[in-house]
Amino acid sequence: MLRIFSRSKCKLFALLVTFIFCTARLVASNASAAERVELYDSHVHLTNYIQEGTDVKKFLDVMANAGNPDGPWVGRAVLFGIPLQQQWSYRDSGKDAPTYYLQTDAPLYYYSFTDAFIAMAYRSLTKEQQARLDPMITGFNPTDMYGVDHIKRVLKTFPGVFSGIGEFTIHKEFVSSKIAGEVASLTDPALDRILDFAGESGLLVLIHNDMDSPFPKPGQKPTYLEQMKDLLRRHSGTKIIWAHMGMGRVVRPVEHHAAILEEMLKDSRYDHVYFDISWDEVSKYLVSGPEAVARSSRLINHYSDRFLFGTDEVAPTDPVKYLKVYRNYEPLWKQLTPEASLKVRKGNYERLFDEARKKVRAWEKAHS
Numbered sequence: 001m002l003r004i005f006s007r008s009k010c011k012l013f014a015l016l017v018t019f020i021f022c023t024a025r026l027v028a029s030n031a032s033a034a035e036r037v038e039l040y041d042s043h044v045h046l047t048n049y050i051q052e053g054t055d056v057k058k059f060l061d062v063m064a065n066a067g068n069p070d071g072p073w074v075g076r077a078v079l080f081g082i083p084l085q086q087q088w089s090y091r092d093s094g095k096d097a098p099t100y101y102l103q104t105d106a107p108l109y110y111y112s113f114t115d116a117f118i119a120m121a122y123r124s125l126t127k128e129q130q131a132r133l134d135p136m137i138t139g140f141n142p143t144d145m146y147g148v149d150h151i152k153r154v155l156k157t158f159p160g161v162f163s164g165i166g167e168f169t170i171h172k173e174f175v176s177s178k179i180a181g182e183v184a185s186l187t188d189p190a191l192d193r194i195l196d197f198a199g200e201s202g203l204l205v206l207i208h209n210d211m212d213s214p215f216p217k218p219g220q221k222p223t224y225l226e227q228m229k230d231l232l233r234r235h236s237g238t239k240i241i242w243a244h245m246g247m248g249r250v251v252r253p254v255e256h257h258a259a260i261l262e263e264m265l266k267d268s269r270y271d272h273v274y275f276d277i278s279w280d281e282v283s284k285y286l287v288s289g290p291e292a293v294a295r296s297s298r299l300i301n302h303y304s305d306r307f308l309f310g311t312d313e314v315a316p317t318d319p320v321k322y323l324k325v326y327r328n329y330e331p332l333w334k335q336l337t338p339e340a341s342l343k344v345r346k347g348n349y350e351r352l353f354d355e356a357r358k359k360v361r362a363w364e365k366a367h368s
Helices: 002-036 056-063 113-123 147-157 191-202 224-236 257-266 280-286 290-302 324-328 329-336 336-367
Strands: 037-041 072-077 083-086 107-111 133-137 164-169 204-208 240-242 273-276
Touching: 002 290, 072 113, 072 273, 072 324, 072 336, 107 191, 113 133, 113 147, 113 257, 133 147, 147 164, 147 191, 147 336, 164 240, 164 329, 204 336, 257 290, 257 324, 280 290, 290 329, 290 336
Parallel strands: 037 072, 072 133, 133 164, 164 204, 204 240, 240 273
Antiparallel strands: 083 107
16 A cells, blocks of 8 residues: 555656646746737738738737747737728729739728628637737728718627727828728718717727828928817817828828927827827838937827837738838837837837727627
8 A cells, every 4th residue: 555655646746746847837938928028019900902911810920920039029919901992993904903002093992891800800819819909990981970880880799809990091192082982081070970989989099190191382281280180179088099190101291290299299188199100101200310219209208108109011921021110110219218118119008908998898788
């Protein structure tokens, strides 16, 4: 009996040692992973203008910088496609299928199925994987008074999935004029209905609206600035992220751009407004030289609660390309205080999206 008992004790001891060893490795692995999470991505598109893109599980690998054991991880990211579909018009391009909106004169149209596609992709993941993503509703027409009904229908059809709306577009160089139907406007009551509901339900809003029109005349006031400010003031109960700080591909920073932003940041009427610094077209201006870096870092250091990092990559498949914009901002990260850098890279995203998740789940429960 003593001999058998001794063998049992040995086996138990061996199992205990193995368990402790494996647990220690798991804890170390998780700690290592947490240390590698340098950023969250507040602006990335899973699909492109013809609704093709990256498999969501592949995207998670890209976020984890697969194949690069020493590189940074993207801890969390939004999940949305592009709300517009480029029409393939045989009369326009024949057998040459366009993949981008500048490749053809055929119109763009709102593609509502994108929301169901994103929801199903999200639901295909484990709970742990889902926790890293924040899906957004984009497939609505902001000129349609029924647009808000689409958003409500999506929330009720896919409860527990979405945290916000966007990125959606009002004024965007070369895009707005190509969209079939009515031209979107910052003064449209349909847009007001959408933003009112976002405030009621807690949906976080990511909106693209150029501050100016392409190729403005020297000394001309920014075309859309005052309309945008009016819209923001009308919806003080809605958390809104202004994508790219109002810049575009050819819509360069307007004169005194930083001063305009600072004036808004100082004004309590815009306390609900945030700015993302996504897109390589934006990064090239913010870090174009020592003066630009100094100007950008001064503004962000002073108002670090109001800025979010994003890549604005479309259908990313390669970690190096995906992190290009993050690398572009290296001069900026060096000039930010550690506290400000952490807020812009992760903290503000976590605060805003965690709040949105909680509020939207409560709205869904109350209206189920």
